[in-house]
Amino acid sequence: MLLRHTPTGLNERSALTINPAKTCQPVGAMYAALGLHRCLPHSHGSQGCCAYHRSALTRHYNDPIMGSTSSFSEGASVFGGQANILEAITNIFTLYDPDIIAVNTTCLSEVIGDDLVQIIKKAAEDKKIPRGKFVIHANTPSFKGSHVTGYANMAAAMVQYFAKNTEKKHRRINLIPSFIEPSDMSEIKHLAGEMGVEYTMFPDTSDVVNTSMDGTFRMYPHGGCRREWIETSGDAQATFAIGRMGALPAAKLLDTKCKVPLHILDLPIGITATDAFVNALRTVAHVAVPDSIREERGKLVDVLCDMNQYTYGKKVSLMGDPDILLSMVRFCRDIGMEVLHVLTGTPVGKFKLEERVKEMCGPDVVFRSGLQCDLFMFEQLIKENKPDLIMGNTYCKYMCRDNDIPLLRIGFPIYDRIGHSYVPLMGYRGGMHLLLKILTILMDRQDRDAAEENVELIM
Amino acid sequence: MSIKDIELPVPGEQFKLEILENYPPKVGKKRQKQIVINQIGADDSVPEILANTRTAPGIISMRGCAYAGCKGVVLGPTRDILQITHGPIGCGFYSWLTRRNKTRPKTLADTNYMTYALSTDLQEDEIVFGGEKKLMAAIDEAVALFHPRAIGIFATCPVGLIGDDVHAVARAAEEKYPDINIFGFSCEGYKGVSQSAGHHIANNKVFTDVVGQLDTPKEGKFRLNILGEYNIGGDAFEIERIAEGCGVTLHSTFSGNSVYDEFASAHTADLNVVMCHRSINYLAEMMETKYGIPWFKVNLVGAAATAKSFRKIASFFDDAALLKQTNDFIDKELVEVEKVQAILRPRCEGKKALLFVGGSRAHHYQELLREIGVETIAAGYEFAHRDDYEGRQVLPNIIVDADSRNIEELTVTADETRYNPRLTPERQASMEAAGFTMNDYRGMMPEMANGSLVIDDCNQYEMEKLIEYYKPDLVCAGVKEKYVVQKQGIPMKQLHSYDYMGPFAGFVGAVNFYKEIDRLINSSAFRFTKAPWDESPELSATYNN
Secondary structure, eight states: OOTTOOOOOOOOOOEEEEEEEEHHHHHHHHHTTBBBTTTEEESSSOOHHHHHHHHHHHHHSSSSSOEOOOOHHOOOOOHHHHHHHHHHHHHHHHHHHHHHEEEOOOHHHHHHTTTTHHHHHHHTTTTOOOOOEEEEEOOOOOTTOHHHHHOOOOOOHHHHHHHHOOOOOOOOOOEEEEEHHHHHHHHHHHHHHHOOOOOEEEOOOOSSOOOOOOOOOOSOOOSBBOOHHHHHGSSSSEEEEEEEHHHHHHHHHHHHHHHHOEEEEEOOBBHHHHHHHHHHHHHHOOOOOOHHHHHHHHHHHHHHHHHHHHTTTTTEEEOOHHHHHHHHHHHHTTTTOOEEEEEEEEEEEEEOOHHHHHHHOTTTEEEEEEETHHHHHHHHHHHSEEEEEEEEGGHHHHHHHTTTOOOEEOOOOSSOOOOOSSOOOOHHHHHHHHHHHHHHHHHHHHHSSSOOGOSOOOO | OOOOOOOOOOOOOHHHHHHHHHHOOHHHHHHHEEEEEEETTTTTTOOOOOSSSOOTTTTTOOOOOIIIIIIIITTTTSSSEEEEESHHHHHHHHHHTTTTOOOOOOOTSSSOOTTOOEEOOOOOOHHOOHHHHHHHHHHHHHHHHHOEEEEEEOOOOOHHHHHHHHHHHHHHHHHTTTTTTEEEOOTTTSSSSSHHHHHHHHHHHHHHHHHSSOOOOSSSSSSSEEEEEETTTTTTHHHHHHHHHHEEEEEEEETBBBOOOOOGGGGSSSEESSHHHHHHHHHHHHHHHHOOOOOEEESSHHHHHHHHHHHHHHHHHHHHHHHHHHHHHHHHHHHHHHHHHHHHHHHHHHHEEEEEEETTHHHHHHHHHHHHOOEEEEESSSSHHHEEEEEEGGGGGGGHHHHHTOOOOOOOOTTTTTTTOOHHHHHHHHHHHOOOOOOOOSSGGGOOOOTOEETTTTTTHHHHHHHHHHHOOEEEEEEHHHHHHHHTOEEEEEESGGGGOOOOOOHHHHHHHHHHHHHHHHGGGGSSSHHHHHHHHHHHHHHHH
């Protein structure tokens, strides 16, 4: 038994977190910053933060993850980190030549109280920032929210620093995705592209953290949203916040700063949520849905109808981040699964996630979010009422093995399988991948567990 | 194995000069002392290298922090000390199972906390008003759920700044739970300049609060502890197998596949052998001073090095039967090793490697690579000190800077009742006369080729340049470097995590490693990096006409 000390029953706790279902803000900020073209994420704190975040993202993406650090020593922790970051800015522009340095704070620099606005101003005054280059920052204290909050804060920083209002309005739509995979960002762009919608997507980590291999290492791969595009986002006709937790702060800021009308959408996972996304895009952009998208949708519906008996009524428990959870629950309901548990360590604040989950799943679904809602609790829950399938990150593999429940890996981090960065879960095509994965897992189980006389040749 | 001189295609001096030119002056000045061209003098002397010094801010370094060194490296591999990270959630999350230290509880009833990450997940309120109360409550909850024998509390950056005293909380908790040994580590991430500070902090606390708590020796003859072996990929399992085969009793391993009781009674063993000198030499020295246990350095990476180390252990115990059993066992093991070597060496001979990792592996793995003919042309540590490069004789000359001064140096004296020098002065003198070295580590540089590059705290930029200048056949470093190297079509071997393989220590490990290096160098995977049309791109233009 891997988790041999987890008792049955539910032990409510108020101080101790065991096996967290979230991590800290800066890693999300680093990931978002990678979604800017020619941007180097910079962690303002001790070396360890940057090393941990780079390692976590590297393990999740199997691709180079660049990032620098202010390398705080004990002295900097006492006297403030201004000298460190000023030196860092010089060293970074000299050696690594990014167009943008995106600074995230850490618990350490937040506790010290380093004022990044003032420090960046000083760096500019001291001519440490070359012409045409930029230093931006987001406050990402690790003792608030989670990695999703950090992602949201860095996305908002892009608006804060770059978005402008000019007289030149244009028809483009700003697509701001939550903390999702580069493959999913590509798939959302694919949907918009097929519909002939002009868009600006940021952050956009596609072709930054899922690059190809051709014998050359590029510190700044060809992906990532261009700063110039974000500058024009203030003149766009609308903003879509795709996934409320991760995208709303940036979208809201665009609304208040540049008066760009805001639409909050769920991540387009599965049929219902993708339908809603496509419909909203169609309405706002005044375009028709092309046959190619009807085709994609039709194929997904075809497989769903053909194979519905294998998913209908199957019980599932999910853990992960709020935006992904909401749409995954939606998809599970689309395909007739019964949702037993939904858990996230991320505090959801004003996001009415619980209400929405209950609307979809009925009052009996167990919903847990925020402090001490962790994988220890999740395992206690699934032991009480065992699902046929668990959906969650790699860390679920231990409880899945102990309890002999199959695992569909979704969310962050996924350290032990690949594919998530290349193959989408979103849009109709992503829905197809997702459905095929679920079917394969459940049907393999059926083959494994069926009595000999019940092994089916044709399924 | 003799080490030949190396002639690099671009001389090290030129490489160094061209690297330094591109640095801002302040960085260049420091890096100049951290990049050294190896030159072994007549008296085995090597050039001086600057190490264990701050990384310049902004430089993309391989290094981590003191918390990672303390919680992640030294204490992490122990399975029955319940470890609570006191701080915001991140640190506890990232150090959760990511280092691959395997552990094997003897029965299903045995304690194993390895799969649990415990954290106080400090929130803004606690940062403002203090987190000690929450820590105490977390300990209460942890005790109720897990009933541990021992609890370690690990401080993260903000904890130090807000003034939470993890030691005071540990003491108070111990009063409440007298049967549990509860101790705190002030391993805030900003301490020191790298993981190294955390190793020292961990050594100190394990020495004062754990070692010596239990006076019951393990049964068995020829009892020793192995210090600085963390069981990545099962290395310690292989070492346990060899120890048993040779006939010595492994009392405890610090800290791979270990349990609390073995630490607590480690002072009853008769010898300490040190594997990773950097992370644990403090404990070896302190145990010698307090309990009279002698120590020497071993290397259990590489078949020849493993054989040599176990023969040395056997000769320390000075027992003819043991010596025979050890020699017989090793000879038998070497048959398989040499068989594989003979097949794979011709396939790897003459290949060139870069090796940047850790505080001992950059040294140890050179031997293993050499055994199949792979030469290391440049190597360096991520967080080691001068003595790991140049040898312990430089210790008196190392200048203690402000960053190191902040790490407590314990004053240790002989234990009044339990000090027991294991060697008589006469025996020690005769051993020394026979060339048996104790308390010594010669460092990495005397075992590297003349002309090879030694680079401390090698960074992203230098690694890129090394690859550009020297086009190595293989690079060994950590996960952050892995894909940067591989995008360039060069195979990369992670030597922190072993790329989720192993063991690589001992005899079985050596064979595993030879095969893995052969795969990396000779498999067809990396040959697809270039497409056939990349060879003659003008052809497509011709067809278009």
